[in-house]
Amino acid sequence: MNRSCVNFCxxxxxxxxxxxxxxxxxxxxFGEFQMIHSKFASLIPTFxxxxxxxxxxxxxxxxxxxxYIGVLGGMRENRCMLISFFILMVILMLVELAMALVFLIYSREIDSYFEKDLKRSLEIYRQSAPGANQTIKDDFDAVQHLFRCCGVHGEADWKKNVPISCCTRDPCNTPFHSNWKEGCVDKLKNWFASNYLSTGAGVVTMFIIQFICLSITIPVFCHFKRRGLGYQ
Structure with a gap:
């Protein structure tokens, strides 16, 4: 491999x-932003x-x-960094594939756990005294208000003790007001599915870039090895 080709690689x-x-x-x-602004974490502890x-x-x-190791290894023509980058990248790609397979195989089980967690959170909300379990209450109210839903499968889940967050329009403090009829479980599942879909698309894009990086790393590393370079 001539020097110009090596420089290009x-x-x-x-x-x-x-x-x-x-x-x-x-x-x-983006993950930190979601962690700060998310209102659903306490409702699904299993996940x-x-x-x-x-x-x-x-x-x-x-x-x-x-x-970062790959960038430094390429810039400094350091074989130790390049081989470390190669090994770590292979492990990372294998972990990404394993996670994708787990989600694909256990997707139905994940849905059942999702519903169980939401039901459990609703029961905690219903049976809690005023001021107790406030985080779960605030998160459930935020979900019902944001997704325009009520309960897990419908307002009947609240057993005639429906919170104001289920109300469709003001005034909500009257004895007779309308509530959202649709449950929150399906809407939350769709929200999580869309989030994981966008996350998966990003992971696939990075996976392709990682594979190209690995393919280029091999000839560059072999060239440095033949020339006796890469330990300075």
């Missing part, structure tokens, strides 16, 4: 890794480890760190 590797690093940084920032915001922050942080 090295420049491409650095630029792609830098692009991937920027994507990872953006993903972390806290795989909550969209958490998934974005963890994935983005790992991608940012790995791609």
């Amino acid at each position: 090295k420049a491409t590797l650095v630029k792609l890794n830098f692009l991937c690093w920027l994507c990872g940084a953006f993903v972390v920032a 806290w480890p795989i909550y969209p915001a958490n998934t974005l922050v963890v994935t983005g942080t790992i991608v940012t760190c790995v791609c």
